[in-house]
Amino acid sequence: MASHIVGYPRMGPKRELKFALESFWDGKSSAEDLKKVAADLRSSIWKQMADTGIKYIPSNTFSYYDQVLDATATLGAVPPRYGWNGGEIGFDTYFSMARGNASVPAMEMTKWFDTNYHFIVPELGPEMKFSYASHKAVEEYKEAKALGVETVPVLIGPVSYLLLSKPAKGVDKSFSLLSLLDKILPIYKEVVSDLKAAGASWIQFDEPTLVKDLDSDKLKAFSDAYAQLESTLSGLNVLVETYFADIPAEAYKTLTSLKGVTAYGFDLVRGTKTLDLIKGDFPKGKFLFAGVVDGRNIWANDLAASVSVLEELAGVVGKDHLVVSTSCSLLHTAVDLVNETKLDNEIKSWLAFAAQKIIEVNALAKALAGNKDEVFFASNAGAHASRKSSPRVTNEAVQKAAAALKGSDHRRATNVSARLDAQQKKLNLPVLPTTTIGSFPQTVELRRVRREYKANKISEDEYVKAIKEEINKVVELQEELDIDVLVHGEPERNDMVEYFGEQLSGFAFTVNGWVQSYGSRCVKPPIIYGDVSRPKPMTVFWSTTAQSMTSRPMKGMLTGPVTILNWSFVRVDQPRFETCYQIALAIKDEVEDLEKAGINVIQIDEAALREGLPLRKSEQAFYLDWAVHSFRITNVGVQDTTQIHTHMCYSNFNDIIQSIIDMDADVITIENSRSDEKLLSVFREGVKYGAGIGPGVYDIHSPRIPSTEEIADRINKMLAVLETNILWVNPDCGLKTRKYAEVNPALKNMVAAAKLLRKELGSAK
Numbered sequence: 001m002a003s004h005i006v007g008y009p010r011m012g013p014k015r016e017l018k019f020a021l022e023s024f025w026d027g028k029s030s031a032e033d034l035k036k037v038a039a040d041l042r043s044s045i046w047k048q049m050a051d052t053g054i055k056y057i058p059s060n061t062f063s064y065y066d067q068v069l070d071a072t073a074t075l076g077a078v079p080p081r082y083g084w085n086g087g088e089i090g091f092d093t094y095f096s097m098a099r100g101n102a103s104v105p106a107m108e109m110t111k112w113f114d115t116n117y118h119f120i121v122p123e124l125g126p127e128m129k130f131s132y133a134s135h136k137a138v139e140e141y142k143e144a145k146a147l148g149v150e151t152v153p154v155l156i157g158p159v160s161y162l163l164l165s166k167p168a169k170g171v172d173k174s175f176s177l178l179s180l181l182d183k184i185l186p187i188y189k190e191v192v193s194d195l196k197a198a199g200a201s202w203i204q205f206d207e208p209t210l211v212k213d214l215d216s217d218k219l220k221a222f223s224d225a226y227a228q229l230e231s232t233l234s235g236l237n238v239l240v241e242t243y244f245a246d247i248p249a250e251a252y253k254t255l256t257s258l259k260g261v262t263a264y265g266f267d268l269v270r271g272t273k274t275l276d277l278i279k280g281d282f283p284k285g286k287f288l289f290a291g292v293v294d295g296r297n298i299w300a301n302d303l304a305a306s307v308s309v310l311e312e313l314a315g316v317v318g319k320d321h322l323v324v325s326t327s328c329s330l331l332h333t334a335v336d337l338v339n340e341t342k343l344d345n346e347i348k349s350w351l352a353f354a355a356q357k358i359i360e361v362n363a364l365a366k367a368l369a370g371n372k373d374e375v376f377f378a379s380n381a382g383a384h385a386s387r388k389s390s391p392r393v394t395n396e397a398v399q400k401a402a403a404a405l406k407g408s409d410h411r412r413a414t415n416v417s418a419r420l421d422a423q424q425k426k427l428n429l430p431v432l433p434t435t436t437i438g439s440f441p442q443t444v445e446l447r448r449v450r451r452e453y454k455a456n457k458i459s460e461d462e463y464v465k466a467i468k469e470e471i472n473k474v475v476e477l478q479e480e481l482d483i484d485v486l487v488h489g490e491p492e493r494n495d496m497v498e499y500f501g502e503q504l505s506g507f508a509f510t511v512n513g514w515v516q517s518y519g520s521r522c523v524k525p526p527i528i529y530g531d532v533s534r535p536k537p538m539t540v541f542w543s544t545t546a547q548s549m550t551s552r553p554m555k556g557m558l559t560g561p562v563t564i565l566n567w568s569f570v571r572v573d574q575p576r577f578e579t580c581y582q583i584a585l586a587i588k589d590e591v592e593d594l595e596k597a598g599i600n601v602i603q604i605d606e607a608a609l610r611e612g613l614p615l616r617k618s619e620q621a622f623y624l625d626w627a628v629h630s631f632r633i634t635n636v637g638v639q640d641t642t643q644i645h646t647h648m649c650y651s652n653f654n655d656i657i658q659s660i661i662d663m664d665a666d667v668i669t670i671e672n673s674r675s676d677e678k679l680l681s682v683f684r685e686g687v688k689y690g691a692g693i694g695p696g697v698y699d700i701h702s703p704r705i706p707s708t709e710e711i712a713d714r715i716n717k718m719l720a721v722l723e724t725n726i727l728w729v730n731p732d733c734g735l736k737t738r739k740y741a742e743v744n745p746a747l748k749n750m751v752a753a754a755k756l757l758r759k760e761l762g763s764a765k
Contacts, residue, residue: 001319001369003361004056004289005049006241007329009354010063011516012041013336021520031091046149053362056202059144059151060137061329065098065519068119068164071156075187076133079123079168089133098519100702109518111611113208113244115332116567118518124180125171132187138194145199153195157207158188159221178221185225189232202237210255211245213617219254230260239289241265243328245615246273256283263287269294269327279316288317291327293360298333298527298569300352301360303380310368324365330354334513347508347529349383395531402581410629410636411664416691419666422640426600427553431761432729432754433484437647437669438557439734440474440489441743450494467492468545475549481747485553485601488546496559496605497567501526503538504586526568528579534586537593544597556599561587561630566608577626584633591635595642603645604634610653624659631663643667649733654682667692671732673699673714683721693722696732697750705746711753724761729754
């Protein structure tokens, strides 16, 4: 029995790559320094898998930013604005596409399917000239081979690459991206030929778009692409990998009929219905890569249950053609449980991070081959029994409160138009009110204060004093900039989900459980292991402290229940919506305490609402119903004069705009600028939005500082489709990843643009 890993985390167990990237971007280290850190990480990962006994070890899954951007570099698909003149793409061009530079903005960034990982969206059109411009796949294969490790090079499949792209600016939106297939396949042939020449015997094409609802033309593109690649692939074993959901029946037929393909990989954790398709008709003589170990969560695999599934599959495809695999890349889970020295021992026994999942995959392969590790399996069974019987998992009062939610849709009694009128009388805001999304830059000094407080190196009084000073600095800056609705900057928070999870029951936390979100940005998802409740207020002290420093409205800042859920590692012993309702009730308590404390504007971020949308259309309505309902639960009890904001970012919202309206927030701030103002097209097409709305006027994930004129131009585009009295002016997202040297001038220009347009609107009356 053979074993396989779809992909592996890149950042390193202590975020080594993150720090190397940021040092390079800041000009503190060289390109060679960065490359050395990357090479050391790759070497360690490959050797770890080889030593564990994994047969099919991936290469080219490492990336300096993301794997789709790597594919863009391989294909030489560089937008003209970056001034690339051909040749091998270097760091300057690569990182300019990802992050922008002083003169041009970055490419759009969006969520990778329904995960919290992001990718850079390719911008393509009929004039794009493709060329083989990055030899990374071949170089990394050779690098592993020189270390004595045989690997399976991984490429984003040609059809998925095109389906994940968008028409470039100026290209008609109806342009068929698949019409470029004939132009990119010659590059794929060159890459494959180079890999063959280097000695590769297997190659993996990731084609995750096959799990989506694709029409017959899109499915035909897969058949056409692999038919064209067939002769080049001859002599190689070819794996086409899918993940994140069940594969539809028609797509399954297409996949298993592809020419030149030796093996098929399926997610059998989130795609349990795929099992029926495999049992019904699997092509004879082909390999099945069975993804039974969850690549997206941190719970230990139920080894006994997995063996049962694998034995059933072995009866269909034969043991010699069955490979045990992860459900998807382990990129989406934490790196190594060994680094968690402070995690509760009972909870720790229930978990498996990437390093442990490799061991699980190998143990399952050995068990199926007749070499079962009885001690390992017995320990696994004991951990599962412990989790099922542990009293810390269940809270009867929470269960009853969540059950009592049934029968109400939890809507505020007054419509949004009347509420906005009542709020304006109280807040007295100008036309085009300005605000920010919540966080301000997290300085080295601020991080040091939080770190020393957690390590008991400074007292609580010293910590509170330092945080108050930071809040005061942020408040004074916003008043100086003349921003209308202020935030306290969130200096007490390292992460918008972790901060709340630390104060809610039913959550556990790691020390080094970092997961890459995009580029060098890492998050440390909480672990929801039991029923959720709020023992005491979480933000009231800091919000009221900040409000006492200004006469302007100060936003109370909360993370919404759907985002806390989607950005956590969630328990799998009850439906996700039940856990979400529990979190919603906890946030509801906090909202009502903030209101009682005199906070008149409360923001409940739902940045990840779109992210959790199921990939299959048939499952989306149910998700949106309970997700939107969860948000409404949080604020159903507030007065009309209390203004409820929410925030969303870095997803495609156009297809769920009616659900966003149904959230019934008073104001929504939403990412817009980096996606080339895609959001505005919804309103051009006639969607009526009556609540306040602030489409972001500049991209905070780029160090570039937009001019007043550029921001004013964006606002004018918004005014062409939105009513003046509902439009807010704000950045795309929070400012924590930026430096004050970037934030101050950008916000100054933003406020200046708002004032300029207020003047123009006033003189036009």
